[in-house]
Amino acid sequence: MGLLNGRTAVITGGAQGLGYAVAEAFVREGANVVLGDLNAKGVVTAAENLGVGPRAYGLPCDVTKEDNVDELISAAKDRFGSVDVMVNNAGITRDATMRKMTSDEFDQVITVHLKGCWLGTRAASRVMREQDTGGSIINVSSISGKVGMIGQTNYSAAKAGIVGLTKAAAKEVGFARVRVNAIQPGLIRTPMTDGMREDVMAAKLAEVPMGRAGEPSEVASVVLFLASDMSSYVTGTVLEIAGGRHI
Numbered sequence: 619m620g621l622l623n624g625r626t627a628v629i630t631g632g633a634q635g636l637g638y639a640v641a642e643a644f645v646r647e648g649a650n651v652v653l654g655d656l657n658a659k660g661v662v663t664a665a666e667n668l669g670v671g672p673r674a675y676g677l678p679c680d681v682t683k684e685d686n687v688d689e690l691i692s693a694a695k696d697r698f699g700s701v702d703v704m705v706n707n708a709g710i711t712r713d714a715t716m717r718k719m720t721s722d723e724f725d726q727v728i729t730v731h732l733k734g735c736w737l738g739t740r741a742a743s744r745v746m747r748e749q750d751t752g753g754s755i756i757n758v759s760s761i762s763g764k765v766g767m768i769g770q771t772n773y774s775a776a777k778a779g780i781v782g783l784t785k786a787a788a789k790e791v792g793f794a795r796v797r798v799n800a801i802q803p804g805l806i807r808t809p810m811t812d813g814m815r816e817d818v819m820a821a822k823l824a825e826v827p828m829g830r831a832g833e834p835s836e837v838a839s840v841v842l843f844l845a846s847d848m849s850s851y852v853t854g855t856v857l858e859i860a861g862g863r864h865i
Contacts, residue, residue: 620648621846626698628652628690630681630738631708633660635808636758639834640705643842645670649703652694654679654686656708681708681734691741700749703845704742706735706780707758713769724772731776736783739798743791752795756844757784759856761804765864777802781856788854797853799844804860807831827862 627644631637632653641651641664650673655661658678665676675697680686694701710730712723735757746753762770763777781800788798805811805822811831814822823829837859843849844857858865 620646621842621848622703623648624650625702626650626652626694626700627703627705627845628654628694628701628738628742629705629707630654630679630690630734632676633657633664636803636806636834636837637705637707638664639838640707640841641668641674643835643838644703644845645674647842647846649845650674650694650698652677652690652697654681654690654708656680679708681706681737682729684737687734687737687741691745695745700751701742701745702749702751702753704738704746704753704755705758705841705845706738706755708734709758711770711773713773715769716771719772727772728776728779731773732779732783735780739783739787743787743794743796743798746796747791747794750795752797754845754849755787755796755798756841757798757800759784759800759802761802761858761860761864764802764858784856785854792853797844797849799849799853800856801837801840801844802856802858802860803832803837804858804863805831806837806859807833825863826860827865830861832859832861 627649629637633655653661653676661676665674668674679690757780759780760777762774766774784800
């Protein structure tokens with residue numbers, strides 16, 4: 619019996635990176651997963667690559683569009699009968715200093731991260747609160763939302779906003795056994811970090827007491843904890859997954 623045996627999880631931004639790592643962890647623990655991603659072809663391939671046949675399903679989803687998010691949640695419920703876990707992970711970056719950042723670049727990041735997270739939280743909780751078993755929502759913030767990063771006024775603002783959204787939502791739906799938590803990953807090894815200049819990476823690693831970047835699987839393990847009954851009395855929290863960076 620896995621930690622998520624028979625449960626259904628929806629993951630946005632699930633075609634690659636952290637979203638896909640979370641999906642891998644979930645299916646290993648018995649979950650059905652529905653992946654949503656703007657990459658229509660990639661998300662279907664990602665679901666197939668999980669190797670669990672009909673237990674994984676991928677479909678296109680633009681998290682900034684209310685009807686897309688509602689359709690993603692409806693697809694999970696129609697296909698598997700419930701929505702037990704929601705992971706709001708989809709995101710983009712449009713890094714630039716305030717002097718160079720355009721209004722459109724600010725709006726894009728706020729809309730994808732913050733509005734997208736709000737739409738996902740709202741749609742999932744609407745279903746979960748009608749279930750006797752409730753559900754678990756995990757919102758992906760960032761250590762950038764805690765400390766702010768140069769060149770990321772848009773991203774840092776969005777990620778900080780996700781923390782406030784998470785805490786407010788947790789208070790609204792806790793009575794219905796719906797838990798809402800957030801995670802704040804730090805420096806995680808991804809294709810983006812692998813492409814960093816050596817001096818830039820060294821400067822970032824110098825801020826990490828553990829002396830290394832984290833792995834996507836280490837983020838996925840924390841998300842699994844929040845999704846499972848191991849965290850049954852945990853809601854409204856923000857868990858840092860940053861190796862001690864910025865403590």
